[in-house]
Amino acid sequence: MGGEFQLPELQNYIDGEFSTPANSRGQQLHDANSGEPLQVRAAASAEQVGAALAAAERVHQARLWEETSASERAEWLDRIATELEADGVADTISQADSLTSGAIIRTTRKMARLLPMVFRGAAAYLREGHLDQRLPGPCGDVEYLRRPWGPALLIAPWNGPTAIGSHKVASALAAGAPCILKPSEFTPHSAVMMARAIDRAGLPPGIFQLTVGDRSIARQMIEAPCIKAVSFTGGLAGGRAIARLCADDFVPTQLELGGNNQLVVFEDADLDKAATGIAYGLTNLNGQWCRALGRLLVHKSVKQALLERVLAILADIRLGHSLDEESDMGPLVHGDHYEQVLQDIERLRRCGGELLCSTALPQLPGYFVAPTLVDGCEPRDTREEIFGPVATVHSFSDDDEALALANGTELGLAGYVYSGNLERAFAFARRMRTGGVKINGYSLLSIGEGAPRSAWGLSGLGEEGHAQSIEFFTGARVIGVSPQDPLGGR
Missing domain, CATH: 3.40.605.10 (Aldehyde Dehydrogenase; Chain A, domain 1)
Structure with a gap:
């Protein structure tokens, strides 16, 4: 190839x-x-x-x-x-x-x-x-x-x-x-x-x-x-x-x-758009990026319909050689990481998770893992990041339950919210303890020109961005002519 x-x-x-x-x-x-x-x-x-x-x-x-x-x-x-x-x-x-x-x-x-x-x-x-x-x-x-x-x-x-x-x-x-x-x-x-x-x-x-x-x-x-x-x-x-x-x-x-990033789908969301975002979060860079999807949080009333849409999209994903122009997704980076991701999937299965995947594996001997959703695990068992094409699924009944799930890990790098009500989506996003939240879309690029990429909790320290990264390497030096205060504090 x-x-x-x-x-x-x-x-x-x-x-x-x-x-x-x-x-x-x-x-x-x-x-x-x-x-x-x-x-x-x-x-x-x-x-x-x-x-x-x-x-x-x-x-x-x-x-x-x-x-x-x-x-x-x-x-x-x-x-x-x-x-x-x-x-x-x-x-x-x-x-x-x-x-x-x-x-x-x-x-x-x-x-x-x-x-x-x-x-x-x-x-x-x-x-x-x-x-x-x-x-x-x-x-x-x-x-x-x-x-x-x-x-x-x-x-x-x-x-x-x-x-x-x-x-x-x-x-x-x-x-x-x-x-x-x-x-x-x-x-x-x-x-x-x-x-x-x-x-x-x-x-x-x-x-x-x-x-x-x-x-x-x-x-x-x-x-x-x-x-x-x-x-x-x-x-x-x-x-x-x-x-x-x-x-x-x-x-x-x-x-x-890195981050175990949360994607929240409310009952009023455009499910087709949300399903596309979920598939992107699982497959972009083969799930090996810090803002990849970690936990899918979906309102219980639309959970089944959403998962059906996601699996239909994933069935059309072409998992293949990374140099093949027709491939939509490639292998994991090396053998040790491949084995670790497989162990993580098996751990979730032992915790009661049902594996949901529909992408065909290629006839190649490399480090290929199909994008996988894992449904049925307790939230306490899914708090750690899996740096690969794997995300867990959790359902909620109301906004308070969704927020508790969204803020239920020590990591806080990226979040995603899908809702037909932008006012509701923004209000919810402002309460997520994470460095950035994208609404009704999933992208590799920053959300806006000049906007920093921040990290909360165990996701890191400091901000990155066009201005922020240059200034990180510098300290402030302030120089000027000063008034002379009188002795004795008069």
């Missing part, structure tokens, strides 16, 4: 030079569609990581990037975007992401083509002057400046390597922070392609660096005194570990950790 496509060579990019990762434990990256090995997983050595940290600290101490004007940084970001628009870059990224993560090529292609826009958007933010403002003061204008904390560590996940990795890099560079990107060891190739584009753009050494490897190299960097901010997208266990490591020195952390 992939033809003669070859994955990009795994490389570090340290202090302006590409290098071969020094460590290899013999583990392989596998084709998610077949389980066949694709490439040896490699990792930067402790010495290579140390060199990256030293370069970032050198740039920080010299104020090389921090004191590059916002307009000049914007020009650099535009140059990087231009290099990312070069022939073959988007195609290589989309195929690599599709093979290794299992996301279908139509989705990874869209993400790869948006990549230059991420850098151009950060450049536009700088040109609007948000990091250098003037406020009125008692003795003249006061300078309100946002300046980088210092070198930043960026840890990107395997399920959205291109979109999330590029957002972190563009935001840190816009903020004036030297940054080190550590992509997931399962999907590192878009990071390599970004490093090549940044190198071609001529960005001075040490401002952006790439280290490939697993969590062990991430720990070495988090513990380094020179790292002054950490942006992480991933699982709850990883987020907790990072928070603990950063706590003693109050290193700012931006954590997006």
Whole structure:
């Protein structure tokens, strides 16, 4: 299916030079569609990581990037975007992401083509002057400046390597922070392609660096005194570990950790529209994304009719090879995750759940799981996230019962409400303890331009978005002429 496509060579990019990762434990990256090995997983050595940290600290101490004007940084970001628009870059990224993560090529292609826009958007933010403002003061204008904390560590996940990795890099560079990107060891190739584009753009050494490897190299960097901010997208266990490591020195952390997201369908909802949203929430990115559907909460009077519509839609979903243009959904990322999702489904079945699925499995040996609804479990047994195409079903009789279910987990990333009464839907959504609620629709994109993506509870810490992510890497500095108060408090 992939033809003669070859994955990009795994490389570090340290202090302006590409290098071969020094460590290899013999583990392989596998084709998610077949389980066949694709490439040896490699990792930067402790010495290579140390060199990256030293370069970032050198740039920080010299104020090389921090004191590059916002307009000049914007020009650099535009140059990087231009290099990312070069022939073959988007195609290589989309195929690599599709093979290794299992996301279908139509989705990874869209993400790869948006990549230059991420850098151009950060450049536009700088040109609007948000990091250098003037406020009125008692003795003249006061300078309100946002300046980088210092070198930043960026840890990107395997399920959205291109979109999330590029957002972190563009935001840190816009903020004036030297940054080190550590992509997931399962999907590192878009990071390599970004490093090549940044190198071609001529960005001075040490401002952006790439280290490939697993969590062990991430720990070495988090513990380094020179790292002054950490942006992480991933699982709850990883987020907790990072928070603990950063706590003693109050290193700012931006954590997006996933969610067991609730979708509420009231009795007055358009059931066809709701069924489409449910199917999307189960199948987009193969259910492997932080805002995927986790729990379906439906009014008991329309439950059966809704489930029939959902199963009819899922019966037409083509689950197949991720590089097949006709596939609507692909496999899970790797064997361990596949086994974990199957175990989660079996656990729910043992808890009394009835498995509802209608999508045919392909005749392929990869890590394929049909989108599945599980009906009949007690809410107390469904509070944890399953990072795959699986959601539980719960019914309610009135709005109060629905709200108790919707707020019945410690996670709060995304929510969805379907109702024919927008006033009722908005009123209900305002009471959901979650970072964002979409009404009568389900989309991969943010709900509005400039709107942040927030996390409540165990779903994370901080906000992400166009402005919010750039400002995360900065602290406020306020400077102005002050009145002199008299001694003695007179």
